[in-house]
Amino acid sequence: QDAINKIAAGEVIERPASVVKELVENSIDAGATRILVEVEEGGKGLIRVTDDGCGMDREDAALAIERHATSKISGPGDLERIASLGFRGEALSSIASVAEALELVTKVRSGGIDAVGTRLRVEGGRVVDLREVGAPAGTSIEVRGLFKNVPARRKYLKSGRAELARIVEVVTSYAVIHHRISFELFSGEKRIFKSVRSESWNEPLLRILGREVARNLVPFEAEARSVSISGVAARETATRSSPDWIITYVNGRLVRSRALSRAVAEAYRTLIPTGRHPIAVVSLRIDPSQVDVNVHPAKTEVRFLREEEVAALVTDAIRAALMKAGE
Ligand code: ADP
Numbered sequence: 209q210d211a212i213n214k215i216a217a218g219e220v221i222e223r224p225a226s227v228v229k230e231l232v233e234n235s236i237d238a239g240a241t242r243i244l245v246e247v248e249e250g251g252k253g254l255i256r257v258t259d260d261g262c263g264m265d266r267e268d269a270a271l272a273i274e275r276h277a278t279s280k281i282s283g284p285g286d287l288e289r290i291a292s293l294g295f296r297g298e299a300l301s302s303i304a305s306v307a308e309a310l311e312l313v314t315k316v317r318s319g320g321i322d323a324v325g326t327r328l329r330v331e332g333g334r335v336v337d338l339r340e341v342g343a344p345a346g347t348s349i350e351v352r353g354l355f356k357n358v359p360a361r362r363k364y365l366k367s368g369r370a371e372l373a374r375i376v377e378v379v380t381s382y383a384v385i386h387h388r389i390s391f392e393l394f395s396g397e398k399r400i401f402k403s404v405r406s407e408s409w410n411e412p413l414l415r416i417l418g419r420e421v422a423r424n425l426v427p428f429e430a431e432a433r434s435v436s437i438s439g440v441a442a443r444e445t446a447t448r449s450s451p452d453w454i455i456t457y458v459n460g461r462l463v464r465s466r467a468l469s470r471a472v473a474e475a476y477r478t479l480i481p482t483g484r485h486p487i488a489v490v491s492l493r494i495d496p497s498q499v500d501v502n503v504h505p506a507k508t509e510v511r512f513l514r515e516e517e518v519a520a521l522v523t524d525a526i527r528a529a530l531m532k533a534g535e
């Protein structure tokens with residue numbers, strides 16, 4: 209049973225950045241307005257995500273780390289209509305089973321002054337402590353020694369620097385799409401990133417891409433049956449010789465989609481023949497029944513039922529916006 213859990217967990221949790229992604233998604237689902245991410249050694253030593261979201265009572269906290277425990281699905285029909293970022297109830301249990309220790313401190317926001325906090329500690333996948341504690345409203349989850357007990361997996365982790373780079377990518381990407389939440393990322397004592405709550409994604413984009421690129425971003429939008437697309441694409445990309453910078457979200461979740469990346473590249477290819485690299489943010493709102501999130505257990509690669517239609521819509525929207533801006 210333990211072994212099966214670890215194998216399954218290894219598929220959901222590949223590296224420190226996957227832990228950060230899952231924890232941040234949970235914080236977003238919990239309605240947080242502030243999310244603090246702290247890591248050490250690129251997340252290999254420590255990952256701590258703290259939010260001011262709805263929190264959990266004692267019972268929910270104990271349930272949260274059980275496999276297939278999710279508070280986000282109530283009936284079978286819900287599976288097709290999932291609006292929240294998480295839904296499988298696998299993340300926390302998986303993380304707990306591949307970490308040396310996981311500690312969760314939480315208190316419900318709605319509990320008034322009588323509410324007490326709960327601390328839950330899991331070591332090697334087993335609950336070793338569950339007690340009342342004083343705590344601020346919200347949730348803090350700390351993960352130490354990721355894959356310490358799964359040497360085969362730990363071996364594949366890159367240097368702290370390289371792992372940190374992936375974490376930065378996850379946090380900054382979420383700061384863009386969820387711009388009404390303020391994000392902070394620390395590596396040890398050093399603050400790596402900070403965004404403040406804002407009404408548009410321009411603010412976080414400016415912080416990530418710098419003034420030069422941010423000034424040249426043009427917005428685009430498109431709509432078709434069951435899909436709506438919005439985003440920004442950079443007009444002048446000459447100053448950047450780095451690889452493509454394309455971030456894609458589906459229903460607020462950071463995803464990878466070969467179809468979407470190709471669609472963006474295609475818009476650039478036909479306009480800028482000199483092999484310059486696209487910089488774009490694409491956010492898709494789509495009827496969840498049109499998305500297949502099951503292609504990869506980590507839920508990062510998605511497929512669309514009408515993939516060509518979606519891709520064409522994206523390509524056309526970006527091309528039109530870039531052409532209009534170039535006039
Ligand atoms: P899922 O997100 O798929 O439901 P997880 O394993 O990520 O599964 O989380 C399990 C459950 O724990 C969630 O459904 C939620 O009820 C609770 N939970 C996890 N993180 C938080 C958080 N930051 N704030 C409030 N509740 C949380």
Ligand code: MG
Nearest residue numbers: 234294295299
């Ligand atoms: Mg989750």
